[in-house]
Amino acid sequence: MISFFRRIFSSKLGLFLTFCFVGLIAIAFATADVSSSGTFGGVTGSGTAAKVGDSKLTSAELSQSVNNAFRGEQRENTGLDLKSFINGGGFDDVLERLINSFAIADFGTKYGMAAGKRLVDGEIASIQTFQGADGQFSEENFRRALQQQGINETQLRDDFTRNLLADQLLTAAGFGAAVPQKLVVPYASLLLESREGQIATIPSVAFIDNSKPAKAAVEAFYAKNASRYTIPERRTIRYALFEKSRFNDKIKPTEKEIAGYYNLNKVRYSASETRNLNQVIVPTEAAAKALAAKINGGTTLEQAAQSVGLSAAEVGSVSKTAFAGSASQAVANAAFAVRSGAIAGPAQSALGWHIIKVTDIKQTPARSLDQVRTEIVNELTREKIEEAMAELTVRMEDEFADGATLGDIAKAEQLKIESTPALLANGQNPNDQNYRPIPEMQRILPIAFALEEDSDPQVVEIIPGQQYAAVDVSEITESAPPPLAQIEQLVTRDYMLDQGSKKAKAVADKIAKAVSGGTSLSKAVVDAGVKLPGIQKISSTRADLARQSQQGQVPAPLSLMFSMAQGTAKSLAAPRDQGWFVVTLDKLNRGDASKREDLLNATKTQFKQVFGNEYTAQFINAMKADIGVERNEKTLTALKNQLLGGN
Structure with missing residues (x-):
């Protein structure tokens, strides 16, 4: 029950959905161009690892996906090698993820769902990797990214299509999951629980024999623990x-190119006029004339607009052509026909009748080719x-x-x-x-x-x-441990710690047994007959434990204390043969969240996520059962062996 509770309140909630479906985009960049065959085959591009409905997952696609998933994990954990990744479930996870994505897509297709080309185009265009410096889709970046990842456009589009179908099908699967209050209260109360205990440390160094160990013993230890010293790829x-x-010094535009650019952009360099405008738009001509009369009588544009429940809008600096495009030609003609400070209008556009005040006029004279030569040269260059x-x-x-x-x-x-x-x-x-x-x-x-x-x-x-x-x-x-000669001093130290740890374990087990039998921890430590560090008192709440867990900072002895019965003692190994701990739980104070609405609501929300994830998982299982999934275990085993370096 406690482990389940920890999962609920950890930061990994919802990972099922993230792993299965958000990861489909990653799959699109992790799979290579493959071909499929109508029959199961060997561990080649034409071999079929699994049939999912009417689709086939090739062994080449699966192999490339596993390799790319491993590379991604290895960037985060440099000590990881491919063998550990596969033996740790990486191969099976990637296989299941691919089967799920194929199953969802085939199920959707079977029952008339589709993800159109425009929708897929929009998803592709939204990927930042495919965008240029202007934030728009770049065909060049798109092709380069595909080439770097070794995939083709068809494969990419298939993966995006499967992802979009998954979005359509799974959104409502876990929506509205109901959680009984009787289930919520006990788990919410766990957060208020507090515990008090003690820790005794039995370090390995207290039991180390300082004499130099036999070379054969060190070699045997190294052979058994070679993975500990393995250097990643x-x-x-x-x-x-x-x-x-x-x-910079090789490319200069020619005189012909400079003149051509100037002629092509003559409008930009010709004389121009921009005006700063404020305006009020009213629905009828009569209302506009009445407003204009108020302004001509001495009321400002802003005051006149406020008197009829409107406000003057600042158009800003604009050319006649631009203003005609946003309003109308008639409105632009009126605004550009009066002097600075004057009122123009009424003039009509599709939005209504405009009354315009000209606040400033800026005249820009025409510029000759010689005047803009430097600007053009810089732009062309x-x-x-x-x-x-x-x-x-x-x-x-x-x-x-x-x-x-x-x-x-x-x-x-x-x-x-x-x-x-x-x-x-x-x-x-x-x-x-x-x-x-x-x-x-x-x-x-x-x-x-x-x-x-x-x-x-x-x-x-x-x-x-x-x-x-x-x-x-x-x-x-390739990932491999270095020769023993290079790290003999380190291995010898680790061997001695290992031997000391074995003796420390015997003492720790003896102390834990004595405490569980009713002896105090302090007396049991003294009775051990070994000089040990002082006993440490510990206390914490389960809420603090949950917060520390999210940050990855929970000391192992503290975590152990929250899985023990009151009045008991347990021994726990310290990392890397550093020694052992004896942890006792002296006092357990149970919490009561029945009156804490905030905690109850938060717990219920987390349970809804967990239940929703479970409903989604069951829905996926139902889809796979509906369309049928056939795994080629012979090909899968051969592929796994091949990735592990076997035959």
Whole structure:
């Protein structure tokens, strides 16, 4: 019951929905171009890992999804290797997520639901990665992102379609979940519960034999605990940075281009007039004339507007053409026919009848080509440099796809190739703790660690439109523990701690047994016959425990105390063989939330989320049962073995 309660009040609520459905967008960027076959096959692009309704999930798609999910997790947890990820359930999680998404889409299609092309287009255009500097959809960015992730447009659209169908089907699945009050009160009361206890620490170092351990014993310990010292996959990255500024001295517009630009934009450089205007709009001509009469009689535009329950609106500085477009030609003609400070109108537009006051007039004389030459040269130079930069990146990508190496491109474009040491996915160098990667590596690393061993070099955008890097992975060092000789001192220390921890456990178990039998903790510690640190008193409420849990800061002994019966003692291992704790629960003060409406309402809201998630999960199961799911266990097992490096 307590563990369930903790899940309710933890920050991971709703992860089921997030994992299954928000993640579909991530899947779209994690899957490669695949083909399917009508029959189950081997672990290849044509093999079918599962049939979901009328759809087929290929082993290639599943393999790529697992690899990309692993890369994402590895960026957050650099100590993670593919074997641990798969054995920890990563493979099965990705498989289930893909099956769910296929099932939802097939179920929706079966019963007449659809996600139209325009809707999918809108979803794609809203992705920031596909937008240019102006915030609008960029075809160039779109194609580049697809190429970098190794997917095609059809695959991407299929994934977005499945996601949109999931949004339509699942929104109401968990809506309006009812929670009985009798269920809410006991769990809400748990938050008010407080506990008091004690902790005795039995450190491993108190039991360490200072004599040097036998070499064979250290080697055996290392072999058994090799995963503890495993260094995650490292990659040596070669890169060549290049910026838009490389074209600054190479690109200059010609006189013909300057003259052509001037002639094309003559309106911009011709004489112009803008006016600052305030206006009032009324529905009828009679009302407008009456308002104009008041103003002509000495009332200000603002006062006249207020007298009829309106307010004067400030149009701001506007040209005649622009004002005609927002009002009407008649209104613009009237506003631009009077002097500064005068009142114009009434004049009619589709909105009504306008009374306008001209507050200021600004005349801009025509400018000759010589007068605007510098402005035009700057604008043309900027445009031509941007075009040259775009052409360069596209040409590089094409040449890489045709087999060119990073060295070939660097030589042709006079770029300097730099190389990193073998780095972890987070940019750290395990052989040099003082190493700091260049700032640009923040954008390079995710791409470099997503590349397969035989992938083509990639062009990575560092600063949109300004700076890029041509990137290649020259060496991949698989995740593995270092030779014992390199870390023998560390392993020897850990071995000695391990031996001390075993002795500390025996003492901790003895103390815990004595306390559970009625002996006080202080006496049991003294009776142990070993010099130990002082006993620590602890107290907390379950609400404090829940808050600390959300921040990931709950000490293990405190957490253990909230899962014990009053008057008992339990032993608990400290991290990394540092020792053992003996935790006692001396006093338990139960809470009563029956009068706390705020707490009851918050608890009910959290329960509704949990119930809603459960209803949604059951709905998905029902959809899978309706359309049918067939897993090819032979292919799945072979694929999992292949990912683990087996046969």
